[in-house]
Amino acid sequence: MTLIEAFKTAREVRLAARSGAFRGSTTGQCDQYIQANLIIVPSKYAKDFRGLCQRNPVSCPLLAESPAPGDPTFPEVAKDCDVRKDAPGYNIYVNGKATQIDVPNIDSLWTEDSVAFLIGCSFSFEGTLATAGLIPRHTELGINVPMYRTKAALMPSGVFGGNMVVSMRPYRGEEVEKVRDLTRPFSRTHGEPVAWGWSAVKALGITDIHTADFGDAPVFREGEVPVFWACGVTPQLSVMSSPDVKGTVIGHAPGKMICLDLKCADILEQQ
Amino acid sequence: MTLIEAFKTAREVRLAARSGAFRGSTTGQCDQYIQANLIIVPSKYAKDFRGLCQRNPVSCPLLAESPAPGDPTFPEVAKDCDVRKDAPGYNIYVNGKATQIDVPNIDSLWTEDSVAFLIGCSFSFEGTLATAGLIPRHTELGINVPMYRTKAALMPSGVFGGNMVVSMRPYRGEEVEKVRDLTRPFSRTHGEPVAWGWSAVKALGITDIHTADFGDAPVFREGEVPVFWACGVTPQLSVMSSPDVKGTVIGHAPGKMICLDLKCADILEQQ
Numbered sequence: 257m258t259l260i261e262a263f264k265t266a267r268e269v270r271l272a273a274r275s276g277a278f279r280g281s282t283t284g285q286c287d288q289y290i291q292a293n294l295i296i297v298p299s300k301y302a303k304d305f306r307g308l309c310q311r312n313p314v315s316c317p318l319l320a321e322s323p324a325p326g327d328p329t330f331p332e333v334a335k336d337c338d339v340r341k342d343a344p345g346y347n348i349y350v351n352g353k354a355t356q357i358d359v360p361n362i363d364s365l366w367t368e369d370s371v372a373f374l375i376g377c378s379f380s381f382e383g384t385l386a387t388a389g390l391i392p393r394h395t396e397l398g399i400n401v402p403m404y405r406t407k408a409a410l411m412p413s414g415v416f417g418g419n420m421v422v423s424m425r426p427y428r429g430e431e432v433e434k435v436r437d438l439t440r441p442f443s444r445t446h447g448e449p450v451a452w453g454w455s456a457v458k459a460l461g462i463t464d465i466h467t468a469d470f471g472d473a474p475v476f477r478e479g480e481v482p483v484f485w486a487c488g489v490t491p492q493l494s495v496m497s498s499p500d501v502k503g504t505v506i507g508h509a510p511g512k513m514i515c516l517d518l519k520c521a522d523i524l525e526q527q
Numbered sequence: 528m529t530l531i532e533a534f535k536t537a538r539e540v541r542l543a544a545r546s547g548a549f550r551g552s553t554t555g556q557c558d559q560y561i562q563a564n565l566i567i568v569p570s571k572y573a574k575d576f577r578g579l580c581q582r583n584p585v586s587c588p589l590l591a592e593s594p595a596p597g598d599p600t601f602p603e604v605a606k607d608c609d610v611r612k613d614a615p616g617y618n619i620y621v622n623g624k625a626t627q628i629d630v631p632n633i634d635s636l637w638t639e640d641s642v643a644f645l646i647g648c649s650f651s652f653e654g655t656l657a658t659a660g661l662i663p664r665h666t667e668l669g670i671n672v673p674m675y676r677t678k679a680a681l682m683p684s685g686v687f688g689g690n691m692v693v694s695m696r697p698y699r700g701e702e703v704e705k706v707r708d709l710t711r712p713f714s715r716t717h718g719e720p721v722a723w724g725w726s727a728v729k730a731l732g733i734t735d736i737h738t739a740d741f742g743d744a745p746v747f748r749e750g751e752v753p754v755f756w757a758c759g760v761t762p763q764l765s766v767m768s769s770p771d772v773k774g775t776v777i778g779h780a781p782g783k784m785i786c787l788d789l790k791c792a793d794i795l796e797q798q
Contacts, residue, residue, distance in 0.1 A: 440578070
């Protein structure tokens with residue numbers, strides 16, 4: 257089995273998303289590169305959102321912030337990036353309610369007051385897992401990773417609260433320690449799992465493991481257990497569950513990430 | 528009302544603890560200075576413990592690590608500190624079980640393999656609360672802060688897992704936003720509360736708010752609600768709930784902190 261890989265570099269993914277030619281999940285794409293979750297907030301919430309990331313670095317590992325309100329570029333991590341078009345899909349929230357799902361660009365919604373944040377994505381370590389013979393099931397099957405809301409509360413920061421979202425990859429019980437060891441150094445892209453095993457389903461407050469809240473349904477094989485990582489969709493759930501967050505907030509469509517020029521080796525923690 | 532204050536400087540507290548003259552809680556002492564939780568682990572667990580702090584910076588905000596295994600000093604944050612004697616009390620854990628509670632020093636247990644970590648303590652912001660007219664109840668009454676085990680899971684790191692411990696201070700509902708604002712900049716000593724209000728008691732999984740797991744019982748007055756902060760006793764609970772942590776681990780006795788020469792102004796986050 258190999259990763260599905262149509263694009264070798266992050267820039268190719270960004271350009272294909274920008275033109276509208278690529279609207280799919282970025283899982284398995286440009287596997288040497290870091291992928292990022294996106295959240296765009298009015299500038300008055302930027303400080304509280306920065307605090308949310310500082311206080312919840314496992315679910316919200318902050319990779320970069322746009323240089324100034326109204327500037328849609330990320331010159332330090334993605335050459336010529338235009339954050340208004342470079343994700344293959346976007347979700348729009350107004351006063352905490354999702355109003356548009358998976359739109360191709362946000363040109364008409366970006367304002368001089370918009371501040372964008374990039375948050376590490378667990379797709380970034382999937383190449384490492386695959387190389388070790390632990391290919392994630394959803395990349396093997398060419399589908400999106402299953403993601404779930406949990407009842408695990410975030411550490412609140414100003415107007416932002418809510419619960420953690422997790423992504424799930426099935427592995428055999430005896431593989432879990434190796435999976436933990438391989439993903440631990442990726443602290444900028446969620447790092448090691450937050451929970452694993454069938455008992456974790458209830459502990460996290462997931463009501464039905466077979467029905468994902470975001471992404472595609474999981475596919476388990478005999479002897480496998482769910483392994484959960486914190487997920488960068490968390491800020492979007494936070495926006496939906498924080499009544500003091502008003503106005504327009506924009507996120508990427510879950511699974512459709514901004515691909516960065518950063519490579520895994522650039523952010524791996526020394527062990 | 529004023530803070531009970533027998534000692535003006537952190538060094539006076541350390542010297543009094545070192546001689547055995549002071550065995551009490553450090554709450555309200557030397558209120559311009561940062562106070563720290565202590566945990567001492569065999570060197571083989573140091574990397575995983577560092578990771579626990581990185582992944583859980585609200586409950587485990589790492590202030591300093593001893594310079595090398597076997598060196599009981601913290602030259603950067605506390606002049607002439609001897610971490611084996613400078614807390615007013617210590618708890619000892621062997622293979623995850625508490626074997627000695629509130630002993631005056633750990634001279635006989637410190638080894639060439641011991642690594643010590645200092646973690647910010649919420650006592651550090653109590654002077655700021657008191658100055659604003661929001662004196663914590665337990666300092667007003669001259670007792671220890673009530674602390675509780677919760678069911679809120681930590682982000683695991685290697686051998687370390689377990690749940691968060693919280694400290695609790697009662698405030699009137701209308702005071703909570705001011706309390707949040709005042710403590711938010713203290714991100715190195717737990718920062719703003721993690722939860723508040725009577726509904727938070729159940730959400731955190733606290734079975735009886737009137738019976739603290741550590742420290743003294745709470746004293747509520749009419750119209751007050753519980754306000755919970757993450758607590759630096761968390762690593763001790765983690766050690767007790769992590770079966771892979773073997774050997775001797777040492778913590779401070781809850782409420783009996785290592786007082787540092789750092790002052791609040793040295794660590795306050797710019798807002």
